[in-house]
Amino acid sequence: MIKTVDLKKSFVGRGQTVYAVDGITAHIQTGEVVVIIGPSGSGKSTYLRCLNGLETLSSGHIYVDGVDLAAKTTDLNKVRREVGMVFQQFNLFPHKTVLENLVLAQQVVRKRSRSEAEAKGRELLKKVGIAEKEKEYPNRLSGGQQQRVAIARALAMDPKVMLFDEPTSALDPEMVGEVLEVMKQLAREGMTMVVVTHEMGFAREVADRVLFMDQGKLVEEGTPEHFFTEPKEERAKAFLKQVL
């Protein structure tokens, strides 16, 4: 589904070049749930943002469904409609109602009719459990509700992959559960998911595979049982000691 080959992403600031992502090669299979964990500043989010072209690559290749994101001829907009993304800060459109948030891109990008897009939007709002809020504006909703709307908004485009960039980090603790529940349901339905998170419980329960990143490099990868019980690398051991 997604192949990354020797991916590098550097930022230039104050005369120095910093590699946020430093040579990652990893593949994500269709239907797989991959959780990326690691300390702050390890490049997890940057890596995730590269996967749908929000960051331009410095070198290396990303193939989404066989399409090379690094190639000049690739239409990134076409790739992005197949790759849904959920942000830490929700990023709902505050000037649109909840339902319009779901409808807009369907109409503009997928060229669906208004009624078709609304039907799809209502169905997804029901799925994430906030059908009754469709006429509210995002600012009236709690953080957890906003994040569930954001997930529904991404799903409305019928993506083949869903990327989650720390979806629960900006939430009050009591709202984390409702968002994770929606994500677990998605995983059960067989959605391909790449999740950057600090929720170790979620990683252990839902992930098919865990990637551990540090300083822009992929340090260790494996099944959750392997990673949480007998990690090989020292840095992974040190990290787990801190968070568990």
Place this chain on the structure above:
Amino acid sequence: MNNNSKNMSWQLLTLVILVALGAGLYVATKKIDYTWNWNRVPQYFIYHHEVEHRVAADGRVESIATSGKKSVVTYVNEFDETSMFTVDTEHLNVDEGEDLFAGDRVGSSFSWMAGPLLKGLWTTLWISAVSSVFGILIGLITGLCRIAKNPTLRSLSIIYIEIIRGTPLLVQIFIAYFFIGTVFNIDRLVAGVAALSVFAGAYVAEIIRAGIQSIPRGQMEAARSLGMNSAQAMIYIILPQAFKRTLPPLAGQFISLIKDSSLLSIIAITELSKSGREVITSTFATFEIWFVVALLYLIMTLSLSQVIAWVERRLAVSD
């Protein structure tokens, strides 16, 4: 004392100060021996215009058909040509069968006509409205160029903004009229509207740029992650939000534009302030006319800010 009555007493003080200022003005004008002629002002808004109807050649009044306030006079001249005159019955000067000589008055008709002040007001209104529309268009395009990735677009828009903001509007109007107007042979009205639009455009561009940059980056990223291209994201996501934030400064800009349009009098466009000056030359009611002109500008600017405040309240539903 509770809050409410405290507030009341302060308002009372405001009122006392205003009344004192008014009384001061009154006393001051008493001292300079100025005769106020407020009754001469209304006729320069609207007046009853008399049109005299005279015959061009000798002849005879054939018939007079009176219906209410209007009468239709049928007149046959010496060359057997028939002509009709519609006059007010009250101001009918001829009888049926009467012989008339060239230049004789058949009668008069009256109609209400807009006076110079009303015409000037209208000119100011439409010039400001047209300049605002073009100002927004120029400002929007320049504002987008100002934040574009292309260095040429960026530099050109910065140069334009700096030149316009760094020179007086009066000088720009002169250049637009005398230089550009002469070179391209354009009308003074076109030159005036162009000067105002270009001037407003530079300020609107900066307002719009600030508005767009005040929208969090995540909005653009969310739109792009849904597959929208940058133009779609701008149109559907960024600009509507930026518009809402820029409404108050934009309102200020357009209020300035209404007031700045008075500078166009310098290239002989008869807008409100020039009309005022023309009326003064024939009435010598200097004080009255300038107060009236000021009041008319105030009415225009206050109405505009009311309209904008209403739009702002409408857009506030999503907050």
